Amino acid sequence: MKLSNQEKADILVQALPYIQRYNGEIIVVKFGGNAMTSEEQKLSTMRDLVLLAQVGIKVVLVHGGGPEIDNVLDKMHIETKRLNGLRVTDDEQMNVVQMVLAGKVNKDLVASIESVGGTALGLCGVDGGMIKATVMAPELGHVGEIVSVNAKPILDALNCGYIPVISTIAYDKSGNIYNINADTAASRIAGALKAHSLINMTATKGVLLDPKDENTLIPEIKIEEVDALKAKGVISGGMIPKVECCIEAINLGVKNVFIIDGRVPHAILVEVLSDEGIGTMFCKEA
Numbered sequence: 001m002k003l004s005n006q007e008k009a010d011i012l013v014q015a016l017p018y019i020q021r022y023n024g025e026i027i028v029v030k031f032g033g034n035a036m037t038s039e040e041q042k043l044s045t046m047r048d049l050v051l052l053a054q055v056g057i058k059v060v061l062v063h064g065g066g067p068e069i070d071n072v073l074d075k076m077h078i079e080t081k082r083l084n085g086l087r088v089t090d091d092e093q094m095n096v097v098q099m100v101l102a103g104k105v106n107k108d109l110v111a112s113i114e115s116v117g118g119t120a121l122g123l124c125g126v127d128g129g130m131i132k133a134t135v136m137a138p139e140l141g142h143v144g145e146i147v148s149v150n151a152k153p154i155l156d157a158l159n160c161g162y163i164p165v166i167s168t169i170a171y172d173k174s175g176n177i178y179n180i181n182a183d184t185a186a187s188r189i190a191g192a193l194k195a196h197s198l199i200n201m202t203a204t205k206g207v208l209l210d211p212k213d214e215n216t217l218i219p220e221i222k223i224e225e226v227d228a229l230k231a232k233g234v235i236s237g238g239m240i241p242k243v244e245c246c247i248e249a250i251n252l253g254v255k256n257v258f259i260i261d262g263r264v265p266h267a268i269l270v271e272v273l274s275d276e277g278i279g280t281m282f283c284k285e286a
Helices: 005-022 039-054 066-075 091-115 152-159 182-193 223-231 239-251 267-272
Strands: 026-031 058-063 120-124 131-135 144-149 163-167 169-171 177-179 197-202 220-222 256-261 280-283
Touching: 026 039, 026 182, 039 058, 039 091, 039 163, 039 267, 058 091, 058 152, 058 182, 066 091, 091 120, 091 163, 091 169, 091 177, 120 152, 131 182, 144 182, 152 163, 152 182, 182 197, 182 239, 197 239, 197 267, 220 223, 223 239, 239 256, 239 280, 256 267
Parallel strands: 026 058, 026 197, 058 163, 120 163, 131 169, 197 256, 220 280
Antiparallel strands: 131 144, 169 177, 256 280
């Protein structure tokens, strides 16, 4: 459907209160590997981030890259093992994880932002002492648990006009490198930045009352309701750690936390610049 110039102007005017609300605020966007499989959708998302940055919103992009890592490991004939949903990462696999996340995936995203008129700076958790970690469990190898987040490198990049693009590689005081779950990293980064919002882009609409029916989206969940929803099986499987990261971000002081469908064109703009929303919002009891 083609819009008239008047209709286009009306849409822009309707977005004005939201642009004013978020002006100068920090929004952390977690772009999951499963939401990055379409090149067209990836480019559309990067355009959305550039638009937000152009209207005065400070955007930070935290990304995963699980499918890309699996693809490279498969080509190298290296078996992927998981324990409780986490990648078992030995020395050889950690080299691949670091190469793919901090290298190819990170720089591809930076290039995509630059190609649509934005200015981006690729970083990983090792840069500037951003993310320090320790071993989560010996049997998982180089899977790290975050010890601290130093927000200064990110704030420096934002203050210089860049969109920071962060891959979730961390290190410890001995220089060992760790792979960090991107959801966890995004929530801790958002908390350290005192971000206004954390938007978790996934390959699902959000939290569904019936996980098999995408028409049963729950638009808002108070964190006090989460345990009951787990008990009922509404929040289960891979959604549990995502929701727990959302709760952690809220408890760290992030005002608004969302899980949205990264497959939907311009999902971020709908969530940020309208009162309709598109996914599940998490909040505390008023």
